[in-house]
Amino acid sequence: MTILKIDSSITGEASVSRQLTNAIIDQLKAQDSGATIVTRDLVAEPLDHLTLAAFADTKVLDEFLAADTIVIGAPMYNFGVPSQLKAWIDRIAVAGKTFRYTANGPEGLVGDKRVIVAISRGGFYDTTSPFEHVETYLAGLFGFIGVKPEFVQANGIAAGPEQREAGIANGLEEVERLAA
Numbered sequence: 090m091t092i093l094k095i096d097s098s099i100t101g102e103a104s105v106s107r108q109l110t111n112a113i114i115d116q117l118k119a120q121d122s123g124a125t126i127v128t129r130d131l132v133a134e135p136l137d138h139l140t141l142a143a144f145a146d147t148k149v150l151d152e153f154l155a156a157d158t159i160v161i162g163a164p165m166y167n168f169g170v171p172s173q174l175k176a177w178i179d180r181i182a183v184a185g186k187t188f189r190y191t192a193n194g195p196e197g198l199v200g201d202k203r204v205i206v207a208i209s210r211g212g213f214y215d216t217t218s219p220f221e222h223v224e225t226y227l228a229g230l231f232g233f234i235g236v237k238p239e240f241v242q243a244n245g246i247a248a249g250p251e252q253r254e255a256g257i258a259n260g261l262e263e264v265e266r267l268a269a
């Protein structure tokens with residue numbers, strides 16, 4: 090099994106989404122010690138904004154297509170995903186490769202993959218909030234290309250030390266439940 094780990098938090102050692110993606114990787118490795126882990130740190134090695142010329146370079150897309158499981162750290166920045174993560178998404182949502190338009194509407198072409206997203210947010214949101222554009226966006230995006238993502242969440246990270254601790258504990262509990 091090949092696992093692709095994508096991180097996009099700018100906060101380094103203090104990052105909650107990175108703590109959660111690391112915990113998910115540990116759990117996946119415990120289930121399959123022979124798994125190959127490919128890491129892509131979108132902050133250490135940022136991708137450029139998308140250009141037409143960038144479509145010619147399929148390295149990021151090929152890496153995504155080659156993975157069986159994709160683990161994504163998605164902190165909420167200004168109600169959405171970091172622009173670093175958006176630049177990655179722009180390279181994997183490719184007509185004719187990961188989705189196509191048919192007479193019956195769009196069709197996702199990415200079957201048989203597991204996508205696990207670790208969301209961290211400073212405040213408290215659910216998908217009914219008009220400001221929530223992380224889970225709603227990623228659920229829509231991955232659904233569009235044919236995968237139903239699983240989410241783990243740490244909320245309230247900027248709401249005070251107790252809320253931060255409780256948010257991280259909740260996220261780690263949700264990671265444990267992924268194994269069930």
Ligand SMILES: Cc1cc2nc3c(=O)[nH]c(=O)nc-3n(C[C@H](O)[C@H](O)[C@H](O)COP(=O)(O)O)c2cc1C
Pocket residue numbers: 098099100103104105106107163164165166167168169209210211212213246247
């Ligand atoms: C640039 C920036 C923008 C942020 N915007 C939001 C926001 O819109 N809503 C929110 O609830 N928290 C926001 N936060 C707080 C982060 O979501 C929170 O700190 C979260 O833990 C970030 O993930 P990380 O710990 O992996 O970096 C923001 C933080 C930063 C650094």
